[in-house]
Amino acid sequence: GQNIDQPTEMTATEGAIVQINCTYQTSGFNGLFWYQQHAGEAPTFLSYNVLDGLEEKGRFSSFLSRSKGYSYLLLKELQMKDSASYLCAAMDSNYQLIWGAGTKLIIKP
């Protein structure tokens, strides 16, 4: 079956670095998305990886290993506003999104 796993909750300190991992199993693969969702708001697109490697975009970076079915989102210089849920979603061969349940990130001062 198709499946996405990511931690339910993580806690980090303001100014620090945190890595949110995501493993996936899908029928075919057409890319891996990361979204940020603040409570009561729609998910905001953060990144899309379809090739192996690290893509950096400001304080946020996303990594993909297709052979391992693994991705991570790296957040640097954490700010209080980064407290949110982070959703991992993989796109299968039919271009359907398989969603993780989201990782709630709590930032402490």
Added chain:
Amino acid sequence: GAVVSQHPSWVICKSGTSVKIECRSLDFQATTMFWYRQFPKQSLMLMATSNEGSKATYEQGVEKDKFLINHASLTLSTLTVTSAHPEDSSFYICSAREGTAEETQYFGPGTRLLVL
């Protein structure tokens, strides 16, 4: 974990026809369902929020007469795109929430609509 399904996965239709998309929560009762539209590599745009048994709340700029939403039961919400036009071609995603606003939203796999 909780599963949300959408049907159909893909739909191609002629301009002027209406298309109905179903969103179902398979193993929980969804008091609230959300309908989103997504353009490639962009954030999900919330179209409307529906609560079972009541009228949907539409976001600003979303035509309620064009995008009809019916949340008939605790496990089913439907989005009907009426008189579809090519500009309505998009990826429509629903999500469902079981209880309060603090609870997790579970997302469906999406429905690709292509209007010719």
